[in-house]
Amino acid sequence: MNLYTIHEIKNNPLLYSYLRVNSSWYKLLNRDPNNLKKMEQEAKSYYKLTLPDKIERFTNKVELISTFMDVLN
Numbered sequence: 001m002n003l004y005t006i007h008e009i010k011n012n013p014l015l016y017s018y019l020r021v022n023s024s025w026y027k028l029l030n031r032d033p034n035n036l037k038k039m040e041q042e043a044k045s046y047y048k049l050t051l052p053d054k055i056e057r058f059t060n061k062v063e064l065i066s067t068f069m070d071v072l073n
Helices: 003-011 013-021 024-031 033-046 051-072
Strands: none
Touching: 003 013, 003 033, 013 024, 013 033, 024 033
16 A cells, blocks of 8 residues: 555544455555545445435434424424
8 A cells, every 4th residue: 555545544534444344445455546535435335424324314303303393292
């Protein structure tokens, strides 16, 4: 792995923890450091940090609050 890739992984806790969980990425990044963006997208998907996941969580919270308000009325 080149120094830039190592530096990017160590400075991003999301990538660092994802790499610890999915060690197969070590081999892929050693062969082609350009896979870093692909790994970052997969990590966001794994930890549910993509935009659709955030919207879904927000919607669930709004529904929960709405249900709670209905119970109080």
